[in-house]
Amino acid sequence: PDAEFFPDIGKIAFRSDAGPAETLVFKHYNANEVVMGKTMEEWLRFSVCFWHTFRGTGADPFGFPTLIRPWDDGTNSIENAKRRLRAAFEFFSKLGIKYWTFHDRDIAPERETLEETNKDLDEISDLALELQKATGVKLLWATANLFANPRYMNGAASNPDAHIFAYAGAQVKKCLEVAKKLGAENFVFWGGREGYHTLLNTDILAEQNHLANFFKMAAAYKKKIGFTGTLLIEPKPKEPAKHQYDYDAMTVIAFLKHYGLEKEYKLNIEPNHTTLAGHGYEHDIVMASAFGMLGSIDSNTGSPDLGWDTDQFPMDIKNTTFVMKTVIEQGGIQPGGLNFDCKVRRESTDLKDMYIAHIGAMDTFARGLKNASKLIQDGVLKNLVKERYNSYTTGIGKKIEDGTATFEELEQYILEKGNPHAVSGQQEHCESILNFYI
Amino acid sequence: PDAEFFPDIGKIAFRSDAGPAETLVFKHYNANEVVMGKTMEEWLRFSVCFWHTFRGTGADPFGFPTLIRPWDDGTNSIENAKRRLRAAFEFFSKLGIKYWTFHDRDIAPERETLEETNKDLDEISDLALELQKATGVKLLWATANLFANPRYMNGAASNPDAHIFAYAGAQVKKCLEVAKKLGAENFVFWGGREGYHTLLNTDILAEQNHLANFFKMAAAYKKKIGFTGTLLIEPKPKEPAKHQYDYDAMTVIAFLKHYGLEKEYKLNIEPNHTTLAGHGYEHDIVMASAFGMLGSIDSNTGSPDLGWDTDQFPMDIKNTTFVMKTVIEQGGIQPGGLNFDCKVRRESTDLKDMYIAHIGAMDTFARGLKNASKLIQDGVLKNLVKERYNSYTTGIGKKIEDGTATFEELEQYILEKGNPHAVSGQQEHCESILNFYI
Amino acid sequence: PDAEFFPDIGKIAFRSDAGPAETLVFKHYNANEVVMGKTMEEWLRFSVCFWHTFRGTGADPFGFPTLIRPWDDGTNSIENAKRRLRAAFEFFSKLGIKYWTFHDRDIAPERETLEETNKDLDEISDLALELQKATGVKLLWATANLFANPRYMNGAASNPDAHIFAYAGAQVKKCLEVAKKLGAENFVFWGGREGYHTLLNTDILAEQNHLANFFKMAAAYKKKIGFTGTLLIEPKPKEPAKHQYDYDAMTVIAFLKHYGLEKEYKLNIEPNHTTLAGHGYEHDIVMASAFGMLGSIDSNTGSPDLGWDTDQFPMDIKNTTFVMKTVIEQGGIQPGGLNFDCKVRRESTDLKDMYIAHIGAMDTFARGLKNASKLIQDGVLKNLVKERYNSYTTGIGKKIEDGTATFEELEQYILEKGNPHAVSGQQEHCESILNFYI
Amino acid sequence: PDAEFFPDIGKIAFRSDAGPAETLVFKHYNANEVVMGKTMEEWLRFSVCFWHTFRGTGADPFGFPTLIRPWDDGTNSIENAKRRLRAAFEFFSKLGIKYWTFHDRDIAPERETLEETNKDLDEISDLALELQKATGVKLLWATANLFANPRYMNGAASNPDAHIFAYAGAQVKKCLEVAKKLGAENFVFWGGREGYHTLLNTDILAEQNHLANFFKMAAAYKKKIGFTGTLLIEPKPKEPAKHQYDYDAMTVIAFLKHYGLEKEYKLNIEPNHTTLAGHGYEHDIVMASAFGMLGSIDSNTGSPDLGWDTDQFPMDIKNTTFVMKTVIEQGGIQPGGLNFDCKVRRESTDLKDMYIAHIGAMDTFARGLKNASKLIQDGVLKNLVKERYNSYTTGIGKKIEDGTATFEELEQYILEKGNPHAVSGQQEHCESILNFYI
Known part of the structure; x- marks a missing residue:
């Protein structure tokens, strides 16, 4: 049979309780999980x-x-x-x-x-x-x-x-x-x-x-x-x-x-x-x-x-x-x-x-x-993103999304609705959410 | 008439003989040249x-x-x-x-x-x-x-x-x-x-x-x-x-x-x-x-x-x-x-x-x-470049250029012609040519 | 008394069980821990x-x-x-x-x-x-x-x-x-x-x-x-x-x-x-x-x-x-x-x-x-590092450490001991150790 | 005698009139100039x-x-x-x-x-x-x-x-x-x-x-x-x-x-x-x-x-x-x-x-x-720079230069002289001067 090229190493095991220096076992990768x-x-x-x-x-x-x-x-x-x-x-x-x-x-x-x-x-x-x-x-x-x-x-x-x-x-x-x-x-x-x-x-x-x-x-x-x-x-x-x-x-x-x-x-x-x-x-x-x-x-x-x-x-x-x-x-x-x-x-x-x-x-x-x-x-982040783009699901937003709006309609919309206001992008909130999972 | 906003500055002149500190004249830009x-x-x-x-x-x-x-x-x-x-x-x-x-x-x-x-x-x-x-x-x-x-x-x-x-x-x-x-x-x-x-x-x-x-x-x-x-x-x-x-x-x-x-x-x-x-x-x-x-x-x-x-x-x-x-x-x-x-x-x-x-x-x-x-x-550089790609103007190169060659043809070409040899890219030569013009 | 500038926000609490979207509490920072x-x-x-x-x-x-x-x-x-x-x-x-x-x-x-x-x-x-x-x-x-x-x-x-x-x-x-x-x-x-x-x-x-x-x-x-x-x-x-x-x-x-x-x-x-x-x-x-x-x-x-x-x-x-x-x-x-x-x-x-x-x-x-x-x-990493530099604690290493060695002594050392061999730096091992703690 | 390793190349000459493609002569480097x-x-x-x-x-x-x-x-x-x-x-x-x-x-x-x-x-x-x-x-x-x-x-x-x-x-x-x-x-x-x-x-x-x-x-x-x-x-x-x-x-x-x-x-x-x-x-x-x-x-x-x-x-x-x-x-x-x-x-x-x-x-x-x-x-640039730092050659500037001034003296100077005004750094002027020589 073939010689063993790595005679000192066997099949790598999964052992979630292995210690820090045990770097020849999987602590997280469990193929069938x-x-x-x-x-x-x-x-x-x-x-x-x-x-x-x-x-x-x-x-x-x-x-x-x-x-x-x-x-x-x-x-x-x-x-x-x-x-x-x-x-x-x-x-x-x-x-x-x-x-x-x-x-x-x-x-x-x-x-x-x-x-x-x-x-x-x-x-x-x-x-x-x-x-x-x-x-x-x-x-x-x-x-x-x-x-x-x-x-x-x-x-x-x-x-x-x-x-x-x-x-x-x-x-x-x-x-x-x-x-x-x-x-x-x-x-x-x-x-x-x-x-x-x-x-x-x-x-x-x-x-x-x-x-x-x-x-x-x-x-x-x-x-x-x-x-x-x-x-x-x-x-x-x-x-x-x-x-x-x-x-x-x-x-x-x-x-x-x-x-x-x-x-x-x-x-x-x-x-x-x-x-x-x-x-x-x-x-x-x-x-x-x-x-x-x-x-x-x-x-x-x-x-x-x-x-x-x-x-x-x-x-x-x-x-x-x-x-x-x-x-x-x-x-x-x-x-x-x-x-x-x-x-x-x-x-x-x-x-x-x-x-x-x-x-x-x-x-x-x-x-x-x-x-x-x-x-x-x-779903916390996903919902936050969904909510953020929600204005594109109805009205003028829906027309923009569908590609059917025109600049004239957009102008008319502003003349009627007035100036928009900016909304917080909440980057640090999102980063903190991410850190919850890391 | 309008006030002059830049009273100390007149129409910028072209004077190719101006000295180094004369930075309010053109020494090279001559609009009608x-x-x-x-x-x-x-x-x-x-x-x-x-x-x-x-x-x-x-x-x-x-x-x-x-x-x-x-x-x-x-x-x-x-x-x-x-x-x-x-x-x-x-x-x-x-x-x-x-x-x-x-x-x-x-x-x-x-x-x-x-x-x-x-x-x-x-x-x-x-x-x-x-x-x-x-x-x-x-x-x-x-x-x-x-x-x-x-x-x-x-x-x-x-x-x-x-x-x-x-x-x-x-x-x-x-x-x-x-x-x-x-x-x-x-x-x-x-x-x-x-x-x-x-x-x-x-x-x-x-x-x-x-x-x-x-x-x-x-x-x-x-x-x-x-x-x-x-x-x-x-x-x-x-x-x-x-x-x-x-x-x-x-x-x-x-x-x-x-x-x-x-x-x-x-x-x-x-x-x-x-x-x-x-x-x-x-x-x-x-x-x-x-x-x-x-x-x-x-x-x-x-x-x-x-x-x-x-x-x-x-x-x-x-x-x-x-x-x-x-x-x-x-x-x-x-x-x-x-x-x-x-x-x-x-x-x-x-x-x-x-x-x-x-x-x-x-x-x-x-x-x-x-x-x-x-x-x-x-035309020195242009000719050099033209010459460099010359092989695409005839034979198998022409077919490649035209998009009509196939991998089978390419393989056949190599089997017949043998291995290609690399040619100098002459980068420093080109850089020296460029410097001639600068 | 002074007006409250942040009326909607109270003293930030520590609550280790807070959920991902609860980003207005500490989940890890506990001042007196x-x-x-x-x-x-x-x-x-x-x-x-x-x-x-x-x-x-x-x-x-x-x-x-x-x-x-x-x-x-x-x-x-x-x-x-x-x-x-x-x-x-x-x-x-x-x-x-x-x-x-x-x-x-x-x-x-x-x-x-x-x-x-x-x-x-x-x-x-x-x-x-x-x-x-x-x-x-x-x-x-x-x-x-x-x-x-x-x-x-x-x-x-x-x-x-x-x-x-x-x-x-x-x-x-x-x-x-x-x-x-x-x-x-x-x-x-x-x-x-x-x-x-x-x-x-x-x-x-x-x-x-x-x-x-x-x-x-x-x-x-x-x-x-x-x-x-x-x-x-x-x-x-x-x-x-x-x-x-x-x-x-x-x-x-x-x-x-x-x-x-x-x-x-x-x-x-x-x-x-x-x-x-x-x-x-x-x-x-x-x-x-x-x-x-x-x-x-x-x-x-x-x-x-x-x-x-x-x-x-x-x-x-x-x-x-x-x-x-x-x-x-x-x-x-x-x-x-x-x-x-x-x-x-x-x-x-x-x-x-x-x-x-x-x-x-x-x-x-x-x-x-x-x-x-x-x-x-x-102490896993610390010991690894200590061991890595151990040769400087005795013999010729100690003299180098102390600044008392000369090039002549170093040459003599090599003539006697022969060529050194390189030892693995174990970078990936160290990185895996670090990840244990993160 | 030794074989020539570069038989096609002689001693590189200086010829200021050489053309762009002549890159095997010096056009500017003239050792004894x-x-x-x-x-x-x-x-x-x-x-x-x-x-x-x-x-x-x-x-x-x-x-x-x-x-x-x-x-x-x-x-x-x-x-x-x-x-x-x-x-x-x-x-x-x-x-x-x-x-x-x-x-x-x-x-x-x-x-x-x-x-x-x-x-x-x-x-x-x-x-x-x-x-x-x-x-x-x-x-x-x-x-x-x-x-x-x-x-x-x-x-x-x-x-x-x-x-x-x-x-x-x-x-x-x-x-x-x-x-x-x-x-x-x-x-x-x-x-x-x-x-x-x-x-x-x-x-x-x-x-x-x-x-x-x-x-x-x-x-x-x-x-x-x-x-x-x-x-x-x-x-x-x-x-x-x-x-x-x-x-x-x-x-x-x-x-x-x-x-x-x-x-x-x-x-x-x-x-x-x-x-x-x-x-x-x-x-x-x-x-x-x-x-x-x-x-x-x-x-x-x-x-x-x-x-x-x-x-x-x-x-x-x-x-x-x-x-x-x-x-x-x-x-x-x-x-x-x-x-x-x-x-x-x-x-x-x-x-x-x-x-x-x-x-x-x-x-x-x-x-x-x-x-x-x-x-x-x-000397155009040198003089410009010299002039720019001229204030350090007399008075309070000289004391600063010499390291003998104190913060108290500096404060007193400002209380007497009032606010300083910024002076143009003239970067583009300097860049244009440089280009004169290139």
Whole structure:
């Protein structure tokens, strides 16, 4: 049988009475506990991402790798790739997480030619399929790594060179096929280097036209092969590029609507990207949901005083309460999920830190779920909001709501009714209500 | 005859040989000098904005007014309003600027009732019309102040109270009528408080639906009265609200396309807002232009290390070169213009500082225009960019460009041609080329 | 007897079982509850600040006042000033807060001459003394408003004009006398406009020399009159100036040490200023405490996505836990306190919002205190940190700690012992431990 | 003889008439041209840094190396290290730059033990000495890389483990010896990981005490071996750590003064770090100079809309004018210099981009020097500033300046002279004057 990669760690237990230093048990996440008619597992749909947790090395722009894993011999061999995959599935199982996500180039090595690369990807994805069946872990989404190879340094689908665009298309084609084979419930596009570094050398309209054509080809090929997962675009404002075309939720929505793609794609929102774009933590999740475009969530966090993507594990209970409030209000995030697109700090070098980080984040989300469900079920905030907009349900307000009012009618209304008076927004009252649940 | 409000200052002259301390003459802006087939005046279409330059007091959140103007007695009287207007037109004329812009509530006092308020606006706009005729100064755009009065503290068209929405509609109705009367070439909407302070008390979808209905009513009323100016929306990411629905160019484009309004509105881009949204200075101008949505420009600047709207006069030659490059490339900014939505520093308390600030900015833009025209006429950068995307003009690139390629074809192309190679982006080369023109 | 200014509101009660919408009672702050040997009141030392809560109007750079108070007739009369003061003491008493703070120019009107101004300040401070005695509310600190009057637009003690410096000195002299009369426990300097807007017109060394001389005069005058309160400087990075000389804790410490003032002054840290300087919320509190310079705290918050000073009520439990952890670890904040330098949102226009905001913040701090006390008493984190630095208690580590080691010894140590190995920083483990207490 | 590593490039020429696309010649930097009594070379003291330009690979957090150099076989061999060094000196010579800088671990490979590592460093530094003599290129400064090796992940001199502190000391000891051997004019400490990632696991006072002791040992060892270069500390606010103890100029000054080290160390200011700390580009240069602590400059730039260290080549003429204004005003930067701590974009993959980037930056600085010298020689701004502070040269102002005034005297002055009046700060006038020279 397979070697155990984490011999010192068993299946992570739920023990609500565990003490502060016991960070290798769940104190709040209880997979089968029912909240508002669904289990925690059904609401939260956590996934582990392979690239951070099994390919992350701890290298940063100022330092060499720190995360040395005993199963990884550092080679590019197919055996090493398989060992990593088996370690991953052991990790998923012990953690009790039912989904995973991957980048094609991270699960399988890149070779000299596309054919050879694809062949290795076939072999690795065969093993992945086998491990999925054996463990019951499913694929939340797959994605193609269109940014790490030097060929993509000036973009993939927005590259000035059509040859590189073609390579990106060929790569995504294969990756969609693999996604189908593994039963992926979604497929994500993160526009790593789709953007510009300087406007001086860039034709931003041509680049976005090409990018749109790429997305059209992907949607067409998805249908052709009968892949039924949702296609998702993940916004990010900058880094590695100075400006990325998928800046934030509304920018992507503008792009999709401009090119007639809004029926084919939804959004995968990462809050660390949202805050880098200058918004509040939950803003893009709420905004995407309001516009019917929220498909999945990369549940991580940054540090508000840092200007780059730190991909930290989400540990703030207020933040997770906000996220789960939106998720509950839209009836769940399926077929999307909460993907832990986060990495242990490069200083967290123990194997157990991998578990502790995920467990801490899962507990934080479980608390967020419980808080949000109480908040919603009590209805205090909801009623306050409903009351606040009540004037739009009758009379002139109803006509405004319906879009049938005219400026002449509005003027007439004021001439008759006189000046309106402002009403308290009660922000601190609302904040105090929220704190009741946290 | 009218008193002279600026007795010590005459018509501002052009003198290219003026010395460094002579900041009350133009050294670069020569209205009738021809650049690429148009005069500087035709390219630059400067306007002075009334609110900053004639209603700005220098008050800030930490201090009382510092800018004491001899013609302003501090009262809310119609006489005072008229005196301010006459001072303004003397200022425009001496500066040699051919356009102005205003907020309704800044040129005319607000009274107890809408009728009284409108009556005073009629009286003031009669004077404005007279002064326009007498001086030849025209109205670049008008706008309605939907944010200063306490009634708008929770928004105007996005207010939770339909009564307040109605008031805003009545106010814009009147303002459109006045714009028509004065021959405004555009009409601007700046969503001062259309946004949220906390998501806890806000229904962001309802608010944006209402906002869209407001814009539809405005477009309908514009047509009804035969106003032919362009309707413009001005993005701003935040301040005064925590989040404003018109965050940046792409957010507004998303909004317009979502609600089917993209034919009715264009954008008025303010770079100080662009930088507050986390972009480079010229980003939204370039982006809006690429999407065919650039209608006008609020030519000001912020300070990159400050997180709020400082509305400074644009004094950076590289920035104005970038702006004018885009303006020239899209064939001009008309019927929009370069509106100086900027204010003298509250410490710049001399009357002559009003002139010095505008002159300095106009010279900076004149240098930007001359730099950009040389850059464009030499064609060095343009050719470099053209060459860079050349692969999209033939073969597989052409099919990608036309949207007729498929992923299967792309894969086949790679299998035949092999791996692509990355080509230098030459950023520093481009930056050095740019510096040649600055 | 005095009229009741808040007739609908009685003494705020503590009721731990109150529901979410009951935001006019304390659910956590129980003044006499003992935590680690002191009462909550002794640990927390809350103060209400007069300027925000009784002089704040809700005006912002884009809008007129929204906060209309029934006791304030809008005039500059001494009667109005007295009525405001009585309203304030009723507010303090009903809230159960034992300290207040004020700016001289906010409690008493400014008149034409310094003599007249001082005379009114005498009259108002007589009333303040009387109200303090009647209610038992004490003065945490006083401060001089050296920024609102136009004379200070280019700074007070750093003003290029010695006449203005002199005025500032005369004003602080009087304010120190009043502080003594009222038994102030501290005196604060916030360098509102001590900084620059542009380096082009500024001699930053001269300005800082003058500022230092100003602080020396204040310390000398304090001793001369026998005022025993602590002198405090409050850092802020920017706003209203582009750059303020008191940027952050370390900048002020550099300034104090450079000018030999570090024995005379401590710091009053405001976290909203800390975050504007690019640090984490609690950073300057921790840093100032580590250097023995933490004198008092302005307990407010900003919004991490906003670049200006919003002075919001602190409602985040994690933040208050961090603050109280440092306060407990340094044995308390006395004679400083937690001054609520925050204002209700300008949209929070109801009188009761004044109470709700303070109550919500007090409860948030009470939770922070309880969390921090448990965290400290359990000792889990403390032991982890102690263990982490253990190598400095013996051998070569001890010599490093004591400053007696040399590079030669260190080299010799490595030649003997070989290469060191890195140890996990366990960040996620620590974060999970923290969450146990929140 | 040595192979030529850049066979297609000769000695870079000065040709003021070169066209825009000719970016491989100097158009402004003319080494021997005299400006205010010194040659450009003497004022500018450019240095090339070895780590970026000869060890930078173009790898970033999202992508693999892009910069493939023909002389670098990718191995860790001593031969490869020597080849890189010879390529570097060919580069310095062809560029005409007279100084270089290096990190110990970048010029020579790290081996298993300190002895072996030091041995290779000896061998490489022998070659460096030989190449210095052969070319006349000198060493502006050396520094020890205390951040790339995993052992330093939790800091070097601030590491919780004394063993690691000891290793850092041994490493710096050797590096100081090599610096002496090579005649370095300075020695720099950049506190790469001296800071914290989370306060939860950190004793910030202990860490700073250790850091101070480290600096004391370095100063002592410098004296012991007779190294006469200046010791410099380079501030950086964050990245890689969340917070770095050397945040900005004033923070380092506070640290140095607190620990009594201000006589032993000066500052090496990098503007890209200054802007990341929230200041204007030139702020820390001006501030360090004012406090007599400016030792050297890392002449690079960031992009104001990006929140991480991009280390771009400085191409903005206004910025370099500001820098050179301060350098001229303090009489030069020697024994420091302008070190190009910048890297070609990872997309700038041609060998010639290495030259183009440096040439562009050198020309930008040459223009800055010429602009600043004219600005200073004309004296317009200087006189304006002098006049502005004139009131401190006589009467009460003089007493303030001298520190002999008291608050009582200031009060008496106001009682006699009455209220002061504010004077225009003339910011826009100053900005227009500046633009005259740009």
